[in-house]
Amino acid sequence: FxxxxxxxxxxxxxxxxxxxxxxxxxxxxxxxxxxxxxxxxxxxxxxxxxxxxxxxxxxxxxxxxxxxxxxxxxxxxxxxxxxxxxxxxxxxxxxxxxxxxxxxxxxxxxxxxxxxxxxxxxxxxGDDMIIRGGENISPEEVENVLYSHPKVNDAAVIGVPDLEWGQQPRAVIVLKEGMKATEQEIIDYCKDKLAGFKRPRSVVFIDELPRTSTGKVQRKVLREMYGKP
Missing domain, CATH: 2.30.38.10 (Luciferase; Domain 3)
Known part of the structure; x- marks a missing residue:
């Protein structure tokens, strides 16, 4: 245009x-x-x-x-x-x-x-921010790295309770059709792209992220479904 x-x-x-x-x-x-x-x-x-x-x-x-x-x-x-x-x-x-x-x-x-x-x-x-050992982690920053993975179609990051650090980041991933990936593959991909404390410590693969009618990811729903240690 x-x-x-x-x-x-x-x-x-x-x-x-x-x-x-x-x-x-x-x-x-x-x-x-x-x-x-x-x-x-x-x-x-x-x-x-x-x-x-x-x-x-x-x-x-x-x-x-x-x-x-x-x-x-x-x-x-x-x-x-x-x-x-x-x-x-x-x-x-x-x-x-x-x-x-x-x-x-x-x-x-x-x-x-x-x-x-x-x-x-x-x-x-504010309620989406992940706090690990006193350090703030922006879910969006981690998600932007995950989006750049060639096999990732959609992604969201949530905080999971951790006894030692308070919270740990967990990636919830939707892979592109026909693609396969392992948890370790996703974690390793982030190693040279994010500071150590920001890297996902665990990964969950699902078929579709829950979203609102306006397209926003429902992080609260994700935390309820996948936020247990």
Whole structure:
């Protein structure tokens, strides 16, 4: 479709739609970019939800409510503040108090980080985050590696209880039609692509991932079905 421009937008009902956007200029390549600039743009296309809109302030907070510095190692909750952020839930003071701080910051419930140029990257929902030995593991990061396996058609990663580490990542895999793979093959594939603590420790093969009517993977269902040690 010649002339069509793409954007990638992120928002919630509580923020009256879009609060960050990866604009058309981020999707365009002139062919004159330096290798460094091209690499940055490709990384953003692969994982960024863009920069904050002009009327919204975005910060990444740690579990103690303190803003985190930029960097992929500093994953926290994405917090939003601005005129478009809701003032509260209708006739539900308890839920409002849990979601909004007294000075108007919204807990989005999404985990992510910000780079040094203000681009925000999603790392998953707060309740989807896997915590192994105090280290946060983004399911989406592991899934992106699994998707690149030539035999994998679909994938999801969940946390499984572990007595020593708290949780361990488990991959739930749907293979391409006619393909066969072993648990060890999938684990070995991740060895040079992920940090040691992020690699799946176990693999389950199924025929189809449970999804919502909008196509989102139902991780809660997967945890109920395949989340036992």
């Amino acid at each position: 010649p002339g069509v421009m793409f954007i990638n937008a992120f928002g919630q009902t509580e923020t009256a739609s879009t609060i960050t956007m990866l604009g058309p200029e981020d999707h365009m390549f002139t062919g004159k970019e330096t290798p460094e600039v091209r690499e940055k743009k490709l990384k953003r296309l692969a994982g960024s939800i863009g920069r904050p809109m002009g009327d919204v302030v975005i910060q990444i907070w740690d579990e103690n409510g303190k803003p985190l510095p930029p960097g992929p190692e500093n994953i926290g909750e994405i917090m939003a503040k601005g005129e478009r952020v809701m003032s509260g839930y209708w006739k539900d003071e308890a839920k409002t108090a849990k979601t909004l701080t007294k000075d108007g910051w919204l807990h989005t419930g999404d985990k992510g980080y910000m780079d040094d140029e203000g681009y925000v990257y999603l790392a998953g929902r």
